[in-house]
Amino acid sequence: MKRLSLPRQFNPQLLGVAALFLLIMGIAAGIVSGSWGLLPILLLGLAGGLLLAWLVMQTRISPGFWGRRSTQTSANNLLSLIAVLALLGILNFLGVRYGTQFDLTENQQFTLALESQEVLKDLKQPVNILVFESNPPSSQRLLLEQFQRQSQGNVSFQFIDPTEQPGLAKKFNIQQTGEVILESGNRSQPLEGELKEANLTPALVKVTGDQTTRAYFTQGHGELPLSGGNDSLSQAVDVLNKRNIQSEPLNLLTNPQVPADANVVIVAGPRQRFLAPEVRALEAFLKAGGSVLLMLDPDVDAGLEPLLNAWGVKLDNRWIIDGSGVAQQVGLGPDTVVAFDYGTHPITQKFAQGPALFPKVQAVLVAPNPKDTVVNLVSSSPQTWAESNSQAESFSYDANQDQIGPLALGVAITRELSPQNQANGTKPEDARLIVFGDSGFASNSFFEQGINGDLFVNSILWLGERDDQPLSIRPKDATNRRLSLSVATNRWVILISILLLPLLGFGLAVGAWWQRR
Numbered sequence: 001m002k003r004l005s006l007p008r009q010f011n012p013q014l015l016g017v018a019a020l021f022l023l024i025m026g027i028a029a030g031i032v033s034g035s036w037g038l039l040p041i042l043l044l045g046l047a048g049g050l051l052l053a054w055l056v057m058q059t060r061i062s063p064g065f066w067g068r069r070s071t072q073t074s075a076n077n078l079l080s081l082i083a084v085l086a087l088l089g090i091l092n093f094l095g096v097r098y099g100t101q102f103d104l105t106e107n108q109q110f111t112l113a114l115e116s117q118e119v120l121k122d123l124k125q126p127v128n129i130l131v132f133e134s135n136p137p138s139s140q141r142l143l144l145e146q147f148q149r150q151s152q153g154n155v156s157f158q159f160i161d162p163t164e165q166p167g168l169a170k171k172f173n174i175q176q177t178g179e180v181i182l183e184s185g186n187r188s189q190p191l192e193g194e195l196k197e198a199n200l201t202p203a204l205v206k207v208t209g210d211q212t213t214r215a216y217f218t219q220g221h222g223e224l225p226l227s228g229g230n231d232s233l234s235q236a237v238d239v240l241n242k243r244n245i246q247s248e249p250l251n252l253l254t255n256p257q258v259p260a261d262a263n264v265v266i267v268a269g270p271r272q273r274f275l276a277p278e279v280r281a282l283e284a285f286l287k288a289g290g291s292v293l294l295m296l297d298p299d300v301d302a303g304l305e306p307l308l309n310a311w312g313v314k315l316d317n318r319w320i321i322d323g324s325g326v327a328q329q330v331g332l333g334p335d336t337v338v339a340f341d342y343g344t345h346p347i348t349q350k351f352a353q354g355p356a357l358f359p360k361v362q363a364v365l366v367a368p369n370p371k372d373t374v375v376n377l378v379s380s381s382p383q384t385w386a387e388s389n390s391q392a393e394s395f396s397y398d399a400n401q402d403q404i405g406p407l408a409l410g411v412a413i414t415r416e417l418s419p420q421n422q423a424n425g426t427k428p429e430d431a432r433l434i435v436f437g438d439s440g441f442a443s444n445s446f447f448e449q450g451i452n453g454d455l456f457v458n459s460i461l462w463l464g465e466r467d468d469q470p471l472s473i474r475p476k477d478a479t480n481r482r483l484s485l486s487v488a489t490n491r492w493v494i495l496i497s498i499l500l501l502p503l504l505g506f507g508l509a510v511g512a513w514w515q516r517r
Helices: 013-033 038-061 069-097 114-121 138-150 166-171 197-208 234-242 276-287 305-310 452-463 487-516
Strands: 127-131 155-159 180-184 187-190 213-218 245-250 264-268 291-295 313-315 320-322 336-339 356-359 364-366 372-379 384-386 408-416 430-436
Touching (some): 114 197, 127 197, 138 155, 138 197, 180 197, 187 197, 197 234, 234 245, 234 452, 264 452, 276 291, 276 305, 276 430, 291 452, 305 313, 372 452, 408 452, 430 452
Parallel strands (some): 127 155, 213 245, 213 264, 264 291
Antiparallel strands (some): 127 180, 313 364, 320 384, 336 356, 372 408, 408 430
16 A cells, blocks of 8 residues: 655645644634634634644654653643643632722722612512613723622623614614613613713613602792703702602692692692692691602792691701811812701711712701601701801801801701501502701702702602612712823923933933943
C-alpha cells in the first residue's frame, strides 16, 4: 500500500501557526458578538483539528518528539496555563453567581434607593422590561441588572432592535428607538421619560398595582391650580400620576359632596372662605373614614375653623421667621423657613437630614385628644420664631410678643372611628388629617427644593391608604467636583505641568548622568 506523503517543501509548523490564528479568531468572535454561536464554535473546532494534525505530524517527523526536554517543558507550561485559566473561570463563575458589589461613591450613585429596593422586594409577579434599543448605553444595562438582581429574578429585561422585530414594535406602537415597555401578566405600561431609576420604579408600581388612588383637589376658592407655571401644582400632579394616583378637580360649590371614589381630598392654598355646606361635606368625608390634606397659608381666612376645631387644630396665623440665615445663603428671605427636624412617621422615616423649604409658613398647634394620634411631621429650628409684626421692614425676635421655635410646620393626625361610623367593617378603621401651615412648598417654585416633593407625595400616599407601597425618595444627583479655574490659574497649571515639570525631570536625569561619567 502506498504511503501518503506531504510535499517536501511543506512546513508542518504552518499548521501550528494556523491553529493559533484560528483559536484567536474564534475567541475574539465570541467575545465581540456576545454569543458563542456557529461561527465562533466553527473557528475553535478548526483550530483544534489543526492543532491535533500538527501534533500527529510532529510525532511522524520526529519519533522522539514527546521525549524531548523542550516538549516536556512546553507541555508543563501548557498544563499550567490551562490550570490558571480554569481557576479564573471558576472564580468568574462564583463571582457572577454569588457576586457582591461595593458602592464607594459619596452619594451612592450605583446603589438603588430604599424605595426601589422595597418595590422590588415586594413584587408578587414577574415583570418583563422591553427596551427598544439596539445599542443601549452601559448605564442602562447596569441599572436593569441591578433591578433584576434585587427582585430575586422577578424582573427580566430585553434589548430589542425595532428594525429586526417590526411586528413587536407595531404591537406596542413604538415611534422611536429608546422607548421602554413594562409587561406584567396581560398588562403593559410605557415608561414615561428616560430609562432611569426615578422613572422605572413608579412604572413598576403602576404595572403591578391593582387599583388607582384618586386625589381630589378643591377648586373655586383661589387654590393653587393643577396646571400652569411656578404658582401651580403641575409638577406634583405629574409625580402623583407616575405613582398611579389620579388627580381630579373638585368643586364643592356646585356639588357639596365628596365623590364616593375619593381616597384623598386636598385643599391647597385657598384665598377665599369655604361656605358652610362645603365645610360640612369635608367633615362628613372625614367622619366616614376619609383622608384630607390641608395646606393653609397665614393671613388668609379659609373658613375652615369648624373642621379644624373638631380636630383640635389651631393655626397661629403669624409668619415664622428663620434667624439661622440658611435661606439667605441660597438667595431667599428670612420669611422662608429651612427645616431639618422631622417626626417619627411613615411619611418622614427615610428623609434623613434633607432640608424642607417653606415660604411664608405659620405654626400649626394641636390640642391633645385621647382618640387621636398626633405626630409633628416637620418642625422649625430653635433659631426661628413666630413674628407678630409681619409688616416690619426688618425682623428681630421680641420675647414679649413673638413665639420662639421650634414650631410645628405640619402635623399628621389619625383618629379612630367609632363603630357606628364603620359600615360592617368595610370602611377604614380611622380617619386621617394632615395640616401644613403653608401651600407654597408644594408649588412648582419649591417642589424640587430639598425634600419638598417627597414630603408632599408621601403625605398623599399615606393619606390614600397606600402604606403597603414604598414612599417616594428621589435618587441623589452626582456631586459636581469639577474645579473652575481662572484664566491666570489655568495658564500656571499648563506652564508647570507641560514645561517646568518635564524640564525638572530632564535636568535631574542629566545631573545623574554627569555624576556617573
